[in-house]
Amino acid sequence: MDTIKILVTCAKLLMLSLIFAFGPVTYSQDDIDRIVDEGVARSQDAVESQKRIDTTANDTEKLASRYRRELKVIDGLKVYNTLLQKQVDDQNREKRTIAESIDEIAVVERQIFPLMLRMANALEQFVELDRPFHMEERRKRVEDLKKYIGDAGITAAEKLRLVLEAYRIETSYGSDLDEYSEVLEINGQERPVSVLRFGRLVLVYQTDDGKENGVWDQEMRQWVPLDSAEYRNYIRQGLKIARKQLPPDMFILPVSAAR
Numbered sequence: 001m002d003t004i005k006i007l008v009t010c011a012k013l014l015m016l017s018l019i020f021a022f023g024p025v026t027y028s029q030d031d032i033d034r035i036v037d038e039g040v041a042r043s044q045d046a047v048e049s050q051k052r053i054d055t056t057a058n059d060t061e062k063l064a065s066r067y068r069r070e071l072k073v074i075d076g077l078k079v080y081n082t083l084l085q086k087q088v089d090d091q092n093r094e095k096r097t098i099a100e101s102i103d104e105i106a107v108v109e110r111q112i113f114p115l116m117l118r119m120a121n122a123l124e125q126f127v128e129l130d131r132p133f134h135m136e137e138r139r140k141r142v143e144d145l146k147k148y149i150g151d152a153g154i155t156a157a158e159k160l161r162l163v164l165e166a167y168r169i170e171t172s173y174g175s176d177l178d179e180y181s182e183v184l185e186i187n188g189q190e191r192p193v194s195v196l197r198f199g200r201l202v203l204v205y206q207t208d209d210g211k212e213n214g215v216w217d218q219e220m221r222q223w224v225p226l227d228s229a230e231y232r233n234y235i236r237q238g239l240k241i242a243r244k245q246l247p248p249d250m251f252i253l254p255v256s257a258a259r
Contacts, residue, residue: 204216
C-alpha cells in the first residue's frame, strides 16, 4: 500500500509539472483523477509482473540448484555402478574358473584311483624285495592300504593321504637306526635274536648270549653267519646305541658293495 501511495503522489506531481511546462491547459478534476488512476493501475501491473519475474527467477534458481545436485548424484551412481560391474565381472570369471576346476577334478578322480592302486601294488612289491625287517607290520600296512583304496566311504583325498603316508613311513626306514627282537632259524634251530638295522644298508642279528652273529645277504636273499670274534662287540655296541643305552658313536658293520 505504501508503494501505491508513493506512485499516486508521483503521478500527481508529474501532472502538475506538465501543466506548468506546457502552459495553462484546462483539465477537470475527473480527468486528472482518471489519468492518475490509469498510471497507478499500470504501476501496479508492473509491480505484480516484477513479483512474478522474481518468483520465477527464484524457482528457476532452485530447480537449477536441484538439477546440479542430481547431476552429482548421477555421477556418483555411475562410478558406483562401474565398481559393481567390475565386481560382477570378477565373480563371473571366478565362477567359470571354479566350473573348469570341477570338471578337471572329475577327470583327476577318474585317473587317481588307478594311480593309487599302482602305487599300492608297487609298495607291496618293494616290501617283498626289500630287506626282511618288520615284515608283519609292513605287509599289514600295505594290506590295509588296499582296503582303504577300495572303500567307497573314504574320500579320494583321504585315500591319497594314506598312500603318501605309507610311502613316507617306508622312506623313513632308510635313514634311522633300529633294533627289535625276532625268532630266526639258525643252524636248523629257531633261536630268539636281537636284530640291528642301519637304514637299508645293513641288517644283522645277535643271539642273547652273543655267540651267534649274522648278516642279511640281499643278493642271496638269506642270513649268513659272521665271525663272532670280529663283529660281536660292534653289534652289541650298535644294539645299545639303538636302545639309547649308549650315546651315538662310530662302530663297524659289514656293508655289501653297491651293485
